[in-house]
Amino acid sequence: MSAETMSIDSQRGTSSLRLSLLAFVLTFLTGLLSLGLTRHLSHLNPIWWSNGVLLAAVLAARKRAWPMLLAAGGVAILLAHVIVVHTFGLAVALIDLCNLLEVLVAAWVLRVWMGESFDLRGAEKLWRFVLTAVLIAPSISGVFASLLHHYLQGIPFLQAMMQWYFADALGVATATPVAFALYRGQVRDIWRKDTSRQNIPLLLLLTLATVVCFLQPSVAFLFLLFPALLVVAVQTGWTGSGAGVLLIALIAVILTGLGYGPMASLEGVSLRIKTVDLQLFLASCSICGTIVSAIFEERRKLLKLAVENERRFRSLAESSPDVMVLTDLAGRRLYVSSAAKTLLGWSPKELLGKTYQSNIVHSDDVPALEEALSDVRRTGEGRTLTYRCQHKDGSYLWVEASLMLYRDMQSHDPIGFVNVVRDITSRKAAEERMQTAYLELQALAEIDALTGVANRRHFDKVLDAEWKRAIRTGAPTALLLIDVDWFKNYNDIYGHLEGDVCLRSIATWISVCIHRSTDLVARFGGEEFALILPDTDEAGAAALGERIREEIEARKVVHRGNEYGHITISAGCASLMPMRGTSGTLLIDAADKALYRAKSSGRNRVMRASDEQEPRIGGAEDTVSST
Incomplete structure (x- = not known):
């Protein structure tokens, strides 16, 4: 066994001996x-405190100390009997x-029932305690004592049982709480300076x-x-409360035993009835x-718990960078943490009493x-x-x-x-930047990287949407x-890099001729371009095609592989009234x-889908502006 363990056991042994x-x-x-009071009341015992005092000592000790305590208490009671009654025998021992x-x-x-931590504070x-020590235990011991x-x-038997039970129950009820507090040092609470x-x-x-x-005979004064x-x-x-009840019991029993007080002054009543009346009063x-002390102890515990919870809440709230707000059900602020000053520039006092809706x-x-x-x-x-809050600077x-209800501690009703x-301004800005980047990326995914106009993917999507719209509107x-004439020859003569420059230029010249925001220019594939023209008939499409052909031809970009000596284009146009159940592939x-007919007819020309004759070089004679 270690020295530390021996020291602890020694301290416990000393404490048990003192107790x-x-x-x-x-x-x-x-x-x-x-x-002594029993002798003055013709052997009627109104109250027996010894068991209550001894029970308090046993409850305050560990189980290993119980034999010592019970032995000490038994000897004390025997000794008191010998001194007062001047006798000792089997009956006294039993x-x-x-x-x-x-x-x-x-x-x-x-x-x-209650474990090692016995405590009477709490209902x-x-x-x-009342059920066990005041009702059950005196009843069990009373049966054996009454038989003796x-x-x-x-x-x-019944007379002895009633006498024993009331005396012991009153003694335990009045003496045990005070004695237990005395053994545990809790009586000092009454004498604290505060x-x-x-x-x-x-x-x-x-x-x-x-x-x-109890110095006067009137029973009415007892109610005071x-x-x-x-x-x-x-x-x-x-x-x-226990000390107060014990004081009342001591004074009442002593003065009644000396012949004073309302119970002792009752006329025509036997001493036994007087004793029972005194016991009922003390009970x-x-x-x-x-009852009163239990109720108010619970209230004190709840109040202490509420104060402690509020202290913890305020400690957490005031140390958090987030703003903690308590409101009533109408949204009126009851508490605002100091973080509001850091986050919003407003002091808590400036926000209290106001609602979310008002400012x-x-x-x-x-x-x-x-x-x-x-x-x-x-x-x-x-x-x-998420929402926007106004800083004090405007x-x-x-x-x-994060919103949640808080409830009343007792009724649990929402109050x-x-x-x-928390501030998410930087996060919101990052989200907006991400959204902008996503839109830009999405736009890039719909643009042809070489020419800068829409790609085939975007062309297909817009054509499908416009086709469905046209079905609805009629x-x-x-x-x-549009196809660049003899473009393979251009690449073979000047190289692919120059060919890329040529395609970019043609895309630019085509875009110059577009004046409506609803029209779309797209690279259809290779050296082919496509224009979607909503709400346009075939004549308008042909007129636009001719304008583009003239714009490109006027540039006179040298192309030795083209029989005209410069860059030219061929174009085919069509206009349809979409019908339900059809698609833009038509x-x-x-x-x-x-x-195809424009290219097979000699190139550098615009051909309508409805044309059956080959147009002259220079384009269609009858042109109608694009609507």
Whole structure:
């Protein structure tokens, strides 16, 4: 065994010995007092404190110390009997064992029920104590003790049982709480500097009131003790309440035993009835003090818990970079953390008492916030949303708010909202940059990298959309296909790099001729270009094609592989009235056939899908401007 373990065991042994000595002294003194009063009341015992004092010592100790404590208590009670009654025999020893049985039963049940940390503070613990130590244990010991009194002294069993039970129950109820507090050092709570100025005068007032009530014969004065006892129970808690009940019991029993007080002054009533009346009065005091102290102990615990929770909440809220906001159900701010000053420039005082709708939140975002608050209240589930808050300097920043209900601690009814607000302005800006980049990337994915006009993918998408639109509106849609004449020869003579330059130039010259935002120029493939012309008939498409042909021919870009000596184009155009169940491939096919005829007819010309004769070089004679 280590030296540290030996030291701990030694300390525990010393503590148990001190507790046993203190329990012996208190049990002995209370035994003397109770037995002395019994002699003055013709052997009627109104209250027996010794068991309550000994039970408190057993509950305050570890189980290994119980034999020592029970032995000390048994010897103390025997010694008190010998001194007061001047006798010792089998009956006294057996009665002493009944007292120890009562203490052991109560202590064992309470230890199993409540564990090592026995404490009477709290309504549930008090009721367990009353049920076990005040009701069950005295009843069990009373059965054995009453049988002994009946067979050894001839006392009727029921009479002995009632006498034993009421005396022991009152003794345990009044002595155990105070003695337990004394053993654990909790009685010092009454004498603390911060509470003694209030507690001591209250206990002195209760003592004085009890003395006055029991020095006069009127029963009516006894009712004046209850208000004083209630004040003591409310202000001093269960320890003060127990001390107050014990003071009342001591004074009442002593003065009644000396022949003073309302019970002793009753005429035409037997001493037994007077004793029972006194016991009932003390029981009423004990019950009253216990109930009130239990209720207010619970209230103190709840208040302490609420204060502690509020302290923790404020500590967390004030140390968080996020703004913590508590509001009522109408959205009126009840609490705002200091982070509001850092985030928004507003001090908490400037925001308290105002609602989300009246300031701070951008007016465009108020409906969404109100809808979120309503949804949280209806479902009871939290919501997260983003909105704009106004900084004190007038600017707006994006915030993310986590909304949830908070409820009353007792009724659990919703009483307001908790809103945790964090700045997401930088995140919002990053999202906007990402969105812009995505749109730019999407636009790049629809543009031909070489020429800068729309690619085939975008062409197919726009043609499909325009075809469906034309079906709904009943308007014609035209397509113009353009092919660079003898472009393979151009690449062979000048190289592919120069060929790329040529295609870029042609795309630019085609775009110059487009004046409507709805028209689309796209690279159809290789050296072919396509123009989608919504709401355009064939004549308008042919006129635009001719204008483009003239624009390119006027550039006179040298092309030795072209029989004309410079860059030229051929074009085919078509215009159709789309019908349901058809697709734009019909238009492509018609324009492609027209282009084929233009190329097979000598190139450098525009051919309509409806043309059956070859046009002269120089284009169509009848042109109609593009609508």
